[in-house]
Amino acid sequence: MATRTSAKRRKSALDTDHATIAQCLWERAAGNPDEILYRFQDEEALSIGVLADDVRSLAASLFRLGLVQGDAIGFQLTNCRAAIVINAAAAALGLTVVPIPPRYRSHEISFILRDAKVQLLFAGPQSAALRFLPPLLSKPSDMPELRHVFTVECSDTAFPAYEDLLAAGRGKTVTCPTIAADDRKVILYTAGTSGRAKGVIHSHRSAAHSAVSSVVPWSITSMDVMLAGSSVAHVTGYMCGLELALRGNLSMVMLREWDAAIAVDTIEALEVTCTVGSTPLLSSLLDEAERRGAHLPSLRFYACGGVAIPPSLIYRASRLTAGCRAFRVYGATEVPMATKGFLGPDELALAAETDGRIVNYDVRVILPDGTDALIARPGEILLRGPGMMIGYTDAEETRAAVDEDGFYHTGDIGYLTADDAVVVTGRSRDLIVRAGEKLSPKEIEEALERHPAIAAAAIVAMPHPSLGEVPCAFLETSDGAAALGLHEIAAYLRHQGLVPEKFPERIEYVSRLPRTASGKLRKEPLRRAIAAPIALHYSDQFS
Numbered sequence: 001m002a003t004r005t006s007a008k009r010r011k012s013a014l015d016t017d018h019a020t021i022a023q024c025l026w027e028r029a030a031g032n033p034d035e036i037l038y039r040f041q042d043e044e045a046l047s048i049g050v051l052a053d054d055v056r057s058l059a060a061s062l063f064r065l066g067l068v069q070g071d072a073i074g075f076q077l078t079n080c081r082a083a084i085v086i087n088a089a090a091a092a093l094g095l096t097v098v099p100i101p102p103r104y105r106s107h108e109i110s111f112i113l114r115d116a117k118v119q120l121l122f123a124g125p126q127s128a129a130l131r132f133l134p135p136l137l138s139k140p141s142d143m144p145e146l147r148h149v150f151t152v153e154c155s156d157t158a159f160p161a162y163e164d165l166l167a168a169g170r171g172k173t174v175t176c177p178t179i180a181a182d183d184r185k186v187i188l189y190t191a192g193t194s195g196r197a198k199g200v201i202h203s204h205r206s207a208a209h210s211a212v213s214s215v216v217p218w219s220i221t222s223m224d225v226m227l228a229g230s231s232v233a234h235v236t237g238y239m240c241g242l243e244l245a246l247r248g249n250l251s252m253v254m255l256r257e258w259d260a261a262i263a264v265d266t267i268e269a270l271e272v273t274c275t276v277g278s279t280p281l282l283s284s285l286l287d288e289a290e291r292r293g294a295h296l297p298s299l300r301f302y303a304c305g306g307v308a309i310p311p312s313l314i315y316r317a318s319r320l321t322a323g324c325r326a327f328r329v330y331g332a333t334e335v336p337m338a339t340k341g342f343l344g345p346d347e348l349a350l351a352a353e354t355d356g357r358i359v360n361y362d363v364r365v366i367l368p369d370g371t372d373a374l375i376a377r378p379g380e381i382l383l384r385g386p387g388m389m390i391g392y393t394d395a396e397e398t399r400a401a402v403d404e405d406g407f408y409h410t411g412d413i414g415y416l417t418a419d420d421a422v423v424v425t426g427r428s429r430d431l432i433v434r435a436g437e438k439l440s441p442k443e444i445e446e447a448l449e450r451h452p453a454i455a456a457a458a459i460v461a462m463p464h465p466s467l468g469e470v471p472c473a474f475l476e477t478s479d480g481a482a483a484l485g486l487h488e489i490a491a492y493l494r495h496q497g498l499v500p501e502k503f504p505e506r507i508e509y510v511s512r513l514p515r516t517a518s519g520k521l522r523k524e525p526l527r528r529a530i531a532a533p534i535a536l537h538y539s540d541q542f543s
Helices: 021-031 048-063 079-092 106-115 130-135 160-166 204-212 235-247 260-270 279-292 312-320 348-353 397-403 441-448 488-497 525-540
Strands: 036-040 072-076 097-099 116-121 148-151 184-190 198-203 223-230 251-254 276-277 301-305 325-328 360-365 379-384 408-416 424-425 432-434 435-437 454-464 468-477 507-508
Touching: 021 048, 021 079, 036 079, 036 235, 048 079, 048 160, 048 198, 048 279, 072 079, 072 106, 079 097, 079 235, 106 116, 106 130, 116 130, 130 148, 130 454, 160 276, 160 432, 184 204, 184 235, 198 204, 204 235, 223 235, 223 260, 235 251, 235 276, 235 507, 260 279, 276 279, 279 301, 279 312, 301 312, 312 325, 325 348, 360 408, 432 454, 435 441, 441 468, 441 488, 454 525, 468 525, 507 525
Parallel strands: 036 251, 072 097, 072 116, 097 184, 116 148, 223 251, 223 276, 276 301, 301 325, 432 468, 468 507
Antiparallel strands: 184 198, 360 379, 379 408, 408 424, 432 435, 454 468
């Protein structure tokens, strides 16, 4: 077995002195309580000392409610001050925190509450839980573990308020338990492309490694100001917005929800130096900056991941900004931020054309027979490292995803370059096998999205009676653009250099492609949507 180990994996510069972020907070509050740690778009700035007082107060109240080490508490909130306090108070008491994406509705919320055995939930005004939970709570058998629900920034609800709970703990003391770095810290739910969501468990140690391993590669210092635009209920927003802020010794600016106009205003007003987000966020930020003629001179990097990243977007960021290096990063909820991108002055092409250099992880790329692929030969990407999850809430899913050597099988197809860069070419389940030839949907999607009339593309396998599978394109058109026909699409892809086997044989136009709450394409609904009519078509044709 050939395992590649990056230099950063062998020589770590992580903060290993503190098992939890609560311990980081206590130490920093004792040294410089007036230091501003968080700023918000619509709340007062939060100093380290005030945050420490709030965390102690909430921890005291949670303890008095009977919550003990190992219990799970959840929150469905935007990127607000309460989320920061709740997360740190949970760490202080050894509770497992369960963030729930704000967009989730009753089906997803009820599953998460049961799966994670959540005993207390904090819900904001946008939370669907406030609408469906009251009748369920009247029947303990329907939600057996959930004992308490508190609202945040709400009025006129049947539930008590977080603000009152916080006030009740003022001046109270609580003896925090001894917490090990490998104890459970957080369960993050990743919406799979098929089936139910998976609960990904991270420990205090794995969360610390996931967040702070970026400090050295990105040259982060106390002078940096990071914009947190991704939801703290998703892995990027959680690890950066809630973990990195305390362990990385930088200040954080929290946007409640992503809005490109507010983001540009904030970057300019607060001289934001860096941010981490998905492809759609970067694209909309550049659109807004270009519309205004803003060059964002304070911004020095944008780490972009989560959704397929066209190289043209990275080059565009270089052209439009005064000095911001946008770069691609790669990882997953299970293995956050496995690569860190390229920031060197002569590394723009690497930043755009690869998904980053492996840092803090061991990596294998394996062929279908389980042997290791050679450099530049594609195979399935396997990762192992200190930032990796400790498992799923479902032990069977853990056994299926993690091999006996401790490697997580990502399901992503890609290859390694000679300098430890990863290039992701597609998902193993996404591969289209046409007459025995494997086609990568990502390649076709990227080519289609270069057409000015196409805003977004998703390629899925469509059943075919003789070829097995052929590509089917689901397309969103750009504003005001006319729909293109099959012949126009074929002519364009031919001009792009794609062989005819990769041309879609059917086009479906949709107003909006289905995506997860973090912006990833959900292809399983598209596969189902096309399979039934195609099966009927061929059944009628050959009956």
